[in-house]
Amino acid sequence: MPTATSPPQSAIQNHLLAALPEDIFERIAPHLELIPMPLGEVLYESGGQLHHAYFPTTAIVSLHYVMENGASAEIAGVGNDGVVGISLFMGGNTTPSRATVCSSGHAYRLKARLMMEEFNRAGPMMRLMLRYTQALITQMSQTAVCNRHHSMEQQMCRWLLFTLDRSPSHELIMTQELIASMLGVRREGITETAGDLQRAGLISYRRGHITVQDRAGLEARACECYNVVKKEFRRLLREA
Amino acid sequence: MPTATSPPQSAIQNHLLAALPEDIFERIAPHLELIPMPLGEVLYESGGQLHHAYFPTTAIVSLHYVMENGASAEIAGVGNDGVVGISLFMGGNTTPSRATVCSSGHAYRLKARLMMEEFNRAGPMMRLMLRYTQALITQMSQTAVCNRHHSMEQQMCRWLLFTLDRSPSHELIMTQELIASMLGVRREGITETAGDLQRAGLISYRRGHITVQDRAGLEARACECYNVVKKEFRRLLREA
DNA sequence: TCGGGTATGTGCGATATCGCACATACCAGC
DNA sequence: GCTGGTATGTGCGATATCGCACATACCCGA
Numbered sequence: 001m002p003t004a005t006s007p008p009q010s011a012i013q014n015h016l017l018a019a020l021p022e023d024i025f026e027r028i029a030p031h032l033e034l035i036p037m038p039l040g041e042v043l044y045e046s047g048g049q050l051h052h053a054y055f056p057t058t059a060i061v062s063l064h065y066v067m068e069n070g071a072s073a074e075i076a077g078v079g080n081d082g083v084v085g086i087s088l089f090m091g092g093n094t095t096p097s098r099a100t101v102c103s104s105g106h107a108y109r110l111k112a113r114l115m116m117e118e119f120n121r122a123g124p125m126m127r128l129m130l131r132y133t134q135a136l137i138t139q140m141s142q143t144a145v146c147n148r149h150h151s152m153e154q155q156m157c158r159w160l161l162f163t164l165d166r167s168p169s170h171e172l173i174m175t176q177e178l179i180a181s182m183l184g185v186r187r188e189g190i191t192e193t194a195g196d197l198q199r200a201g202l203i204s205y206r207r208g209h210i211t212v213q214d215r216a217g218l219e220a221r222a223c224e225c226y227n228v229v230k231k232e233f234r235r236l237l238r239e240a
Numbered sequence: 241m242p243t244a245t246s247p248p249q250s251a252i253q254n255h256l257l258a259a260l261p262e263d264i265f266e267r268i269a270p271h272l273e274l275i276p277m278p279l280g281e282v283l284y285e286s287g288g289q290l291h292h293a294y295f296p297t298t299a300i301v302s303l304h305y306v307m308e309n310g311a312s313a314e315i316a317g318v319g320n321d322g323v324v325g326i327s328l329f330m331g332g333n334t335t336p337s338r339a340t341v342c343s344s345g346h347a348y349r350l351k352a353r354l355m356m357e358e359f360n361r362a363g364p365m366m367r368l369m370l371r372y373t374q375a376l377i378t379q380m381s382q383t384a385v386c387n388r389h390h391s392m393e394q395q396m397c398r399w400l401l402f403t404l405d406r407s408p409s410h411e412l413i414m415t416q417e418l419i420a421s422m423l424g425v426r427r428e429g430i431t432e433t434a435g436d437l438q439r440a441g442l443i444s445y446r447r448g449h450i451t452v453q454d455r456a457g458l459e460a461r462a463c464e465c466y467n468v469v470k471k472e473f474r475r476l477l478r479e480a
Numbered sequence: 481t482c483g484g485g486t487a488t489g490t491g492c493g494a495t496a497t498c499g500c501a502c503a504t505a506c507c508a509g510c
Numbered sequence: 511g512c513t514g515g516t517a518t519g520t521g522c523g524a525t526a527t528c529g530c531a532c533a534t535a536c537c538c539g540a
Contacts, residue, residue, distance in 0.1 A: 090371065091371040175486090428498085447516085
C-alpha cells in the first residue's frame with residue numbers, strides 16, 4: 001500500500017491486482033498510487049503517449065473512438081475488473097482510441113516503465129495481462145456485433161448492467177446525454193427508452209441519477225451480448 | 241520449406257512469417273504445413289479447441305460472431321498480413337467467435353503446441369504476435385464504430401478494399417450473399433449498392449465475381465475506417 | 481427563495497434499412 | 511443446347527432511428 005493512512009479503497013478492489021501472486025503484488029505495491037478519477041478526465045488521447053497503466057477501483061473508464069465528424073462510440077468499458085493501457089505491453093504504445101472517465105471514482109496507477117518491466121519478466125503478470133486483453137477483445141467484438149444487430153433498448157440495458165457490475169452501488173451518477181454518447185445514439189432516444197424502462201419499473205431516475213430497481217428485468221431486456229461477455233470474463237479471469 | 245516440390249506460395253507471402261528473424265523462422269519452418277483453404281471451411285467454432293495457428297498466404301479468413309437467432313457479423317478479417325488463432329497465446333485457448341474461410345486459397349499452419357512453445361520463449365515471435373494482436377484490436381474497434389455510424393455503401397467499399405489488399409488479383413471471387421453476411425446486412429441491400437458502384441464505374445461484376453475497376457474511387461466512397469486501420473497495421477508491423 | 485443553466489420530455493417529418501415476395505438471368509453440367 | 515439450381519434485380523410497406531425544434535422541469539448556488 002503506498003500510503004500509511006488507509007485509503008478509501010484497497011488495491012484488492014481491483015480484480016486484476018487481487019489476482020496477482022503475493023510476491024509480485026508486493027513488488028509493485030510500493031509504486032501503486034491511488035488517484036482520484038474525476039468525471040470526464042481524459043486518460044489518453046487518440047495516438048497520444050501513455051505514461052501510466054490505470055487499475056480502477058471505483059472509477060469506470062470508457063474506451064471510445066471519436067470520428068472525423070465528431071460522432072463517437074464506445075468500444076469497451078473498463079472498471080475494477082480491468083486495466084487501462086494495454087497498448088503499453090502489446091507493443092504499439094498508442095492506440096487510435098481515447099480513454100475517458102465516465103464514472104468518477106479512484107484508480108491505482110503504475111508508471112509505464114514499471115508496468116513494462118514487470119510484464120517483460122514474462123511471468124504471472126504477463127499471463128494475467130494477456131488473459132485480460134483476450135477478455136477485452138471479446139468485449140470489443142461483442143460491441144461490434146451488438147451495434148449491428150440489437151435495438152437501442154437492448155443495448156442500453158446491456159450498458160447499464162455492465163456499469164452496474166462495476167459500480168459500488170445501485171445508483172449510477174450519469175446523465176442521459178452521457179449514455180447516449182457512449183452508445184453513439186441520440187440523446188432523445190435514450191430519454192424515450194429510459195422512460196419506457198422507468199414505466200416498466202426496472203429503473204427510476206432523476207436529473208443525472210439512475211437507480212436500478214429490477215436487475216433481473218434489465219437482464220431480460222438486454223441482448224445476449226451481456227451474458228456472453230460476462231461469462232468470458234469469468235472464464236478467463238477466474239484464476240483469481 | 242516443408243516440401244521439396246516448390247509450393248505455389250512461399251512462406252514469405254505471409255507478412256508475419258516474413259517479419260520473423262531468420263533464426264526463428266528457420267526453427268519453425270520445418271513445421272509449417274502449406275494447406276489449401278477451401279471457401280467456407282470452418283477453422284474454429286465458437287468455444288471450440290484450436291489445434292493450429294494459420295498464416296494465410298492467398299486465403300482470407302473472416303472472424304465473425306453468430307448470434308442466437310442466426311444473424312451474424314464479421315468482427316475482423318485476416319489475410320496474408322496476419323494469423324488466425326491469437327487465443328492460443330493470449331491464454332484463453334478459445335473465443336466466442338468463429339473463423340471461416342471467406343476467400344479460398346492457401347495458408348501455412350503450425351501446430352498449437354509449437355506455436356505456444358515459440359511464443360513462450362518471450363522473444364521476437366512473442367513481440368511480433370502481440371503487435372499483430374494490437375493491430376487486430378484496432379480493426380475490431382473500428383468495426384464496432386463503423387457498424388454504428390457508417391452507411392452500407394461506405395462499409396461495403398471499406399470491406400472491398402480490405403479484401404482487395406489481401407487478394408492476389410483485382411478480381412474477387414465472392415457472391416453478394418457472402419458480402420452481405422460478412423457485413424451483417426440484407427443481401428438485397430448489397431445488390432442495390434453493388435449496382436450503384438457498377439453504374440459509377442468503380443467495380444464490375446458477374447455472378448460470383450467482382451472486379452475492381454477504380455480503386456481510388458472506392459477509397460473516396462469508403463469511410464475513414466479503412467485508412468485508420470490500414471495506417472495502424474503499417475505503423476505496428478512495419479518492423480518487417 | 482429565486483433564478484439560470486442544464487437535464488429531460490415531446491412532436492414530427494426525413495431517411496436508411498429491413499422483410500418479404502417474386503421476377504429475371506446466369507452458367508455449370510448433363 | 512438445355513436446364514435446374516443459384517445468383518441477382520426490383521418493388522413496396524413496415525420499422526427504427528435520426529435531426530431538429532422547442533417545451534418543461536429540476537436543482538445548485540447566489
